[in-house]
Amino acid sequence: MQDAVPVDGFTYDLLTPVVAYCMAVLGSALGLRCTMRALAVEPSRRLGWLALGAVAIGTGIFTMHFIAMMGFTARDVQINYDLLITLASLVIAVVVVGIGVFIVGYRGRTPLALTGAGMITGLGVACMHYTGMAGMRMDGARQMYSAPVVTLSVIIAVVAATAALWLAMTVKTFGVAIGAALIMGVAVCGMHYTAMEALSVHLTHAAGELTGRTPAEILTPILIGPVLLLVFVGLFVGMDPLEREWRHRDEEDALLAAETPEAGNFEPSMFDRRD
Template identity: 30%
Template sequence: METLLAQHNFTLVIMACLVATVAAFTGLSLTRELAKKPVLQRKISISLAAIALGGGIWSMHFVAMLGLQLPILFYYDAALTLVSALTAILIVGVALVLLHFVERTPLVISSAGGIVGIGVLAMHYIGMAGLQQCRAIYTPFGLIVSSVVAIGLCVLAIWLAYGKRRIRNIYLGSLCFAVAVCSVHFLAMAGTSFVAVPSLAEFGLTMSNEVLAIGVIFSSFVLFGTFLWVGVTFLVPQDRVIEPQIQTPAPRPKAAPHDLQIPCERDGIKVFIAPEDVILMRADGHYTQVYTDRDRLFCVWPITQASKRLVPVGFLQTHRSYLVNSNKVLRFERAKDKGRCVFQKPDLPPAPVSRSKLKSIQDVLCPERGAIGAE
């Protein structure tokens, strides 16, 4: 049979690559710092991340397919098109469950990357199987190259994003994931030719390019909206640097009772932390985050309960959302009606001091300055 001349709309090719990049960043950002969150919150975040990544793979594929130009009218099987989206979401979800509910060893990271690569391939070829009135013919070279690239680049993307869980790694992993998805699609398409098939072999309802475009526009709108929502956490500027007014070692807190322990969770395992090992506690909804010299842990205490237990043993509530261990404060800084506590650990962000607590915190941490002010 005579093959059809296939061309691509360059603008839609660029849009497809942009969709893949946005989906990658959104999905990987949703999985950030999940180890310190409750199990239910982790499950919800992983589900949303799977929808963002799997839905992004699907959206990228069909944005690119909208740019496919053939000399005949062709349609899509609606059922197979939906199956391709669900397949991508479910397979990516399996990989994320491995990464966040199994010990993250090198084998687990590589396996998760390979699973994501298989998900990209499965979505592509199931989506292509939904073509109506034309049929895709694949070459062994195209199948092999697209498979190797999919698995190899997805393994690299997961290693970049999960080898170290830093913001820079999320950027690099997102870029590599987007490159993987786009490369797989266009390498596979380069090894694909099309022939006309006059009859319809329907598995479900038939969609035209116009109907498909509506679905793709809707999924892309949701994806970009989620991207903006997630991206706010990366765009919020840090507090401006406040010049220190005074620098003095803070007094040691009162001795804590030997039986006072702070219940925390580390990777789903309950641990107990002594108050003297805590640098600060920060409210996180109805729970708190506990910062030590080595870890950031999840604690089931709300900030109000933590305050009642720890203020009597020398902790300071600098803000309604912050408790600090005065023994760990390097210096107290104040600029007009703003203040903050800077800690001995250099990579720990300062704790803000609310306006209503400036005087009392300054009197405790800087008694010499408080005495001068009283005169």
């Protein structure tokens, strides 16, 4: 086996990392909001919101990963993707994240439930990444990973995802929910780029002639469906009547806290049922 070939994860400079992070934040914000919504309704209506939350977070992770991979190239190596394994990584992300979401939805916001759900959600991020990487096909080359850096990438995903879930489910205001989504975006992107540092590409034999198709051209058709799915979830959440009520209550709670000096123990009432 030959020496490792140079790789570049930022072929388009900061364009792909920034767009990828935004998609991770969008999916996380929608997913966390759906999970919070599930905790505010009757148990009989909880299933749909939790499933929607899992789809949003899992799709956001998937979209982030492959947008970031648009900027990944290896010198003199043609990169392609196995469609079935690529789509399987989306299913894995939704299912594993869904387990974490359902733990919170049906076990409540206890420390044990939040910690367990955060760990599972972080593992879902890692499972999606490495399954997606398993679907990568390199003509005349193979992937190798540094075990310590892989371990570090999983730890980053688990710790940041757990922190985001704790923040979103315990502070319970719209602004803090956005902050939690930003942290979740850090979990997804931090895990991804740390994991890519663990990767080295080694030539096994002389590569064939490059076809000229870039990773961006290959991945764009694959991403159309997941991006549209995130848009659909966003529209569904945005049109939910309780969403507007929550935001209005957040404004009232903030105003009350500002006008009441002794409101140190004041807690917003997002999860008070008024329907």
